[in-house]
Amino acid sequence: MKTYRIACIPGDGIGKEVVPAGQQVLQVLADAGAAFGFEFSSFDWGGDYYRAHGRMMPDDGLDALRGMDAILFGSAGDPHIPDHITLWGLRLKICQGFDQYANVRPTRILPGIATPLQRCGPKDLDWVIVRENSEGEYAGVGGRAHQGHPIEVATDVSMMTRAGVERIMRFAFGLARSRPRRQLTVVTKSNAQRHAMVMWDEIALQVSREFPDVSWDKELVDACTARMVNRPASLDTLVATNLHADILSDLAAALAGSLGIAPTGNIDPERRYPSMFEPIHGSAFDIMGKGLANPVGTFWSCVMLLEHLGEREAAAKLMRAVESVTADARLHTRDLGGTATTAQVTEAVCQRLRS
Numbered sequence: 001m002k003t004y005r006i007a008c009i010p011g012d013g014i015g016k017e018v019v020p021a022g023q024q025v026l027q028v029l030a031d032a033g034a035a036f037g038f039e040f041s042s043f044d045w046g047g048d049y050y051r052a053h054g055r056m057m058p059d060d061g062l063d064a065l066r067g068m069d070a071i072l073f074g075s076a077g078d079p080h081i082p083d084h085i086t087l088w089g090l091r092l093k094i095c096q097g098f099d100q101y102a103n104v105r106p107t108r109i110l111p112g113i114a115t116p117l118q119r120c121g122p123k124d125l126d127w128v129i130v131r132e133n134s135e136g137e138y139a140g141v142g143g144r145a146h147q148g149h150p151i152e153v154a155t156d157v158s159m160m161t162r163a164g165v166e167r168i169m170r171f172a173f174g175l176a177r178s179r180p181r182r183q184l185t186v187v188t189k190s191n192a193q194r195h196a197m198v199m200w201d202e203i204a205l206q207v208s209r210e211f212p213d214v215s216w217d218k219e220l221v222d223a224c225t226a227r228m229v230n231r232p233a234s235l236d237t238l239v240a241t242n243l244h245a246d247i248l249s250d251l252a253a254a255l256a257g258s259l260g261i262a263p264t265g266n267i268d269p270e271r272r273y274p275s276m277f278e279p280i281h282g283s284a285f286d287i288m289g290k291g292l293a294n295p296v297g298t299f300w301s302c303v304m305l306l307e308h309l310g311e312r313e314a315a316a317k318l319m320r321a322v323e324s325v326t327a328d329a330r331l332h333t334r335d336l337g338g339t340a341t342t343a344q345v346t347e348a349v350c351q352r353l354r355s
Contacts, residue, residue, distance in 0.1 A: 002036040004069040004309055007274070011046040011090065013283025014293035015074020021346040022072055022298040025318065026305075028350045034314050041068070045090055047078030056089030062097045070305050071276035072298075077283035088140070091278075095133055098273035100266035101164065102171045103131035104304070105249040105280065110296075111327035113257035113336060117232060120255075124233040127252055128179070130172040131245030133266060135164045136196075138242040158241070160196040162203065169207040171269055172239035176214050179237060184216040187224050187240035187248065200241070225251060253280060260294030260335040261326070263301035265308065275308055277301040287334075291341040294333040296322060299349060321352035 006026070010019040023040055030037045043064070045057035056076070058064070065071060076091045077083060094100070108126040109115050115125065139159040146152045169186075176184035186204045190197035201218065208216055219227060221244045227234060228251060240248060253262035259281045266276040279297030287293060299322050306315035325331050325348045332338025333345060 003039050004036060005039045005041065005067065006305075007065050007068040007071045008040050008042045009045055009071060009090075010042070010074040011076050011283065012048075012078050012086065013075055013285045013288045014281070015046070015076075015283060017288070017291070017293045017342050018279060018295045018298040019072055019074040021295040021342060022302050024346060025299055025349055025353070026302055028353050029314055029318055032353050034311075036311060036314075046076065047081050047086060050078075050081055050085070050089065056086060057093065062094070065094065065098075065274060068274040069309060071274050072302070072305065073276050073278035074298075075278070075281070075283040077285075079285050092138070092140075094276055095266050098268055098276070099134060100268050100273070100275055101132065101134040102168060102267040102269055103133035103245065104175070104265045104267055105129045105131065105245070105252070105262065106300075106304075107249070107252040107256050107262060109256050110261060111323050112329060112332070113261065113326055115255060115257055117229065117255055120232055125256055127232075127235055128175060128237050129245050129249045129252060130168065130175060130237065130239040131249065132164065132168040132240070132242050134242075135159050135161060136242035158193070158196055158243075160199060160241075162199070165200055165203045166207060167269075168239060169204055170210070172237065173207055173211040173214050173216075176216070176237035177211055181236045182214050183236040184214055185224070185235055185238045186216060186218045187221050187238055187244050188218055189221050189244070191220060197241075204239075221248070224248060228252065228255060249280065258294065258335040259297070260333065261296040261300065263297050263304055265301070265304045267308065275305075277305040277308070291343060292334050293342045294335050295342050295346055295349075296326060296333075318349075318353065321349050324352050325349050 008019050010016040050056050076086045106128045109122040137158045141157040141159045142155040144154045188197050188201055190201045253259045262280045264280050268275050303315045303319045331340045331348050333340050
């Protein structure tokens with residue numbers, strides 16, 4: 001029997017609640033007749049580790065993860081530690097260290113969940129946002145000088161390379177080709193960002209010729225926000241820069257009902273390194289330890305993890321269980337207008353997997 005090695009990194013805040021819930025659901029799935037098993041390894045990296053050691057994870061932490069089949073991540077963020085330290089010291093260190101250059105964020109309206117878009121039906125909002133995950137606005141290029149003086153200056157440079165843009169465009173076109181509508185929207189801002197984003201557009205056009213069976217269009221990022229709200233059914237697969245997709249995917253999750261249900265995968269398409277899967281909701285310290293966290297985003301991330309491992313039948317089984325639970329309003333957590341707890345939602349999904 002195949003055994004998958006999964007690294008579990010709860011991180012901060014409610015990550016410490018939803019990652020164990022995801023681990024529990026995966027174990028129940030394996031025990032319920034799957035032809036594979038899991039070997040979980042937990043890592044206590046995050047804000048508490050930083051307070052004890054002065055860094056978010058060990059200097060050789062990537063070596064501990066390198067042999068894993070996948071990583072299940074919770075969240076990075078602590079109100080007592082500057083955000084750039086928590087993000088760059090943990091999540092981005094893993095994403096960039098393992099060149100997980102494709103961030104994939106599916107969004108659709110799950111059964112039983114109300115959307116703010118009153119005119120929108122479940123079939124009208126079914127998107128996948130592909131986020132360039134290794135460079136762009138989050139490349140880390142820039143610096144500060146003359147700190148504390150009137151002439152203080154700070155820069156953050158959006159760095160795009162031809163190789164980086166080409167590979168994310170090919171990934172996005174390939175993903176769009178795999179979906180029924182075979183449609184891609186390239187999100188840009190080349191009217192104002194006249195160098196890197198113009199290159200982004202040029203490369204999109206060049207790569208599109210390799211995918212004649214995929215229809216595509218181009219949309220300015222500000223116009224895209226309006227299109228997501230006013231014409232959701234006109235979108236299917238989107239590709240955007242690191243910053244643009246970061247913002248658009250949060251909007252997408254809110255339009256689908258809650259950030260608590262949204263998953264993401266940080267993918268190394270070439271499979272040189274383990275890929276990492278996580279809910280997008282963040283650490284949410286305000287509800288930490290209260291049993292209020294919605295674990296659905298983590299469960300859906302586990303679905304993506306299983307798909308990445310090639311276990312599509314098990315992934316579909318888990319997704320059916322999740323959808324069965326969201327269809328029951330009694331099992332909605334607070335972010336969805338309900339009163340169910342993290343543990344109740346987790347147990348309900350486990351019960352459906354066992355049956």
